[in-house]
Amino acid sequence: MLADGSVGNARGGKTGEAIVQQLHGRYYEQVSRANVYSIGCNLTPLSAATILLTASAQPIVGVWNPTTSLVNLVILQAALTAGINTVSSVAPGAYIWASSVGNTALTVGLTPFNRRTLAAAGSAAKAFSLSTASLLTGLTNNVVFLEAAEFPTACSMLTTTVLAATMTPGVAGVQTFDGSLIVPPGGVLALLNTVSSVTHSVSARLMWEEVPV
Numbered sequence: 001m002l003a004d005g006s007v008g009n010a011r012g013g014k015t016g017e018a019i020v021q022q023l024h025g026r027y028y029e030q031v032s033r034a035n036v037y038s039i040g041c042n043l044t045p046l047s048a049a050t051i052l053l054t055a056s057a058q059p060i061v062g063v064w065n066p067t068t069s070l071v072n073l074v075i076l077q078a079a080l081t082a083g084i085n086t087v088s089s090v091a092p093g094a095y096i097w098a099s100s101v102g103n104t105a106l107t108v109g110l111t112p113f114n115r116r117t118l119a120a121a122g123s124a125a126k127a128f129s130l131s132t133a134s135l136l137t138g139l140t141n142n143v144v145f146l147e148a149a150e151f152p153t154a155c156s157m158l159t160t161t162v163l164a165a166t167m168t169p170g171v172a173g174v175q176t177f178d179g180s181l182i183v184p185p186g187g188v189l190a191l192l193n194t195v196s197s198v199t200h201s202v203s204a205r206l207m208w209e210e211v212p213v
Helices: 028-032
Strands: 036-045 061-064 071-084 088-090 095-100 126-129 144-148 159-161 171-183 188-193 200-212
Touching: 036 061, 036 126, 061 200, 071 188, 171 188, 188 200
Parallel strands: none
Antiparallel strands: 036 200, 061 126, 061 188, 071 171, 071 200, 088 159, 095 144, 095 188
16 A cells, blocks of 8 residues: 555566565665664784684674573674785685684673664674774684685785785675574674785674574
């Protein structure tokens, strides 16, 4: 029924599918309900800790859902920008998602910001960011490789040297999950690289919806 009380005609495709028109942006509804949160990483050099799978790991971005949480963290999207920060670089290897469950007592972590209010408040989760040096301190179970992240590296060669005046382009990627990955209570999800390197800098974003269990 339309706003004036009249009934509109349903639209259909040639194979029986319904045709719908999107009124707002894809994430607008849940953002407007203050259910969507983010953590970001400013442009920061990678470190030796960004490849670890232990409590000493430093995620580029990551999130922990406490066991006392009453929500699932439904991952919507992640993004990463990378670039070489010196004339002689060591490639950071592939970017990966690592995870574990049953984590009860992480002792550090950042407060995510709400994408409706822009305030760092209201989330059930604790987040991690390379730019603020938040390790997985207190991890109960080490994280393990989950799957490859869909982000390119600024250089795929193990080592490379360029002239000081040579322009080295950065690369950027967005991985859209659209709810296909959930971090349950007790779960940790971390974005890591796989080869120890400090010669590449990254910025990143992780965005999720908090849905009652």
